[in-house]
Amino acid sequence: MSFLMAPIITAFERSPDRGRGLARDMRVRWALEEVGQPYEVRLLSFSEMKQPAHLALQPFGQIPTYEEGDLVLFESGAIVLHIAEHHPGLLPDDMNARARAIAWMFAALNTVEPPIVDRGTARLLEADKTWFGERQPMLEGRVRDRLDELSRRLGGADWLDGAFSAGDLLMVTVLRRLDGSGILEDYPNLSDFVARGEARPAYTRAFEAQLAVFTALSSAHP
Numbered sequence: 001m002s003f004l005m006a007p008i009i010t011a012f013e014r015s016p017d018r019g020r021g022l023a024r025d026m027r028v029r030w031a032l033e034e035v036g037q038p039y040e041v042r043l044l045s046f047s048e049m050k051q052p053a054h055l056a057l058q059p060f061g062q063i064p065t066y067e068e069g070d071l072v073l074f075e076s077g078a079i080v081l082h083i084a085e086h087h088p089g090l091l092p093d094d095m096n097a098r099a100r101a102i103a104w105m106f107a108a109l110n111t112v113e114p115p116i117v118d119r120g121t122a123r124l125l126e127a128d129k130t131w132f133g134e135r136q137p138m139l140e141g142r143v144r145d146r147l148d149e150l151s152r153r154l155g156g157a158d159w160l161d162g163a164f165s166a167g168d169l170l171m172v173t174v175l176r177r178l179d180g181s182g183i184l185e186d187y188p189n190l191s192d193f194v195a196r197g198e199a200r201p202a203y204t205r206a207f208e209a210q211l212a213v214f215t216a217l218s219s220a221h222p
C-alpha cells in the first residue's frame with residue numbers, strides 16, 4: 001500500500017555529520033526506500049528547529065518528523081514502526097515473529113543506542129573537562145559490554161531474528177554511530193551485519209539522498 005500523498009519528513013539543512021548518514025532522518029529515509037514509498041524532505045536550520053512551528057511537530061525541537069495527511073509523528077523509532085505497519089517488507093506476518101522484530105527495534109533504540117550516544121556526546125561536549133580522561137574508558141566499556149552481548153546473540157546469522165526487519169534496520173543505523181571509533185572493528189560479525197545493511201539498494205538510495213543535501217550545500221557555500 002502506498003500513502004495517497006507523499007509523506008514529508010524533516011532533516012538538517014546542514015548536517016553536523018557532513019552527510020555521513022548518521023543523522024536520524026537516515027533511518028526514516030531507509031525505511032521509506034525499503035518499502036518503495038516516495039517522500040518529500042523539508043530541510044531545517046538549527047534555529048528553525050527550535051521555533052514554534054517546528055516545536056508544534058516535535059516537542060524537543062529535533063529532527064526527524066513525519067507528516068502524512070493529518071498525521072504528525074516524531075521519534076525516529078515510532079516513524080519507522082508506522083511505515084513498517086503500513087507497508088509489507090519490514091515486519092514479518094507471523095504475529096509472534098512480528099512482536100520479536102518490534103522488540104529488536106526497542107533494543108536498538110533503548111538498550112544499544114544510549115551507551116553509544118553517551119560516549120559520543122562526551123567526546124563532543126566534554127572533552128575539555130578535567131574528568132574526561134577518567135570517564136571515557138568507562139563509557140567505552142559500557143558500549144563494549146552491549147556489543148559483546150549483541151555479537152554473542154547474532155552469532156553467525158545474517159540478521160537478528162530471521163529475515164531482514166525494521167529491527168535490523170534500526171540496529172544497523174545505531175551501530176553506524178560508532179563509525180570512526182575503531183570499536184566496531186573488534187566485532188567482525190557486527191561489522192559484517194552493518195555492511196550487509198549498507199549493501200541493501202534501499203540503504204544506498206537513502207544514503208545518497210541525504211548526502212546530496214550536504215553536497216549541494218557545500219557547492220553553494222564552498
Ligand SMILES: N[C@@H](CCC(=O)N[C@@H](CS)C(=O)NCC(=O)O)C(=O)O
Pocket residue numbers: 022023024025061062063064074075076077
Ligand atoms: N529520540 C529522537 C532523537 C532525535 C535526535 O536526537 N535528533 C537529532 C538529530 S539526529 C537532533 O535533532 N539534534 C538537534 C537537537 O537536539 O537540538 C529520535 O529518535 O527521533
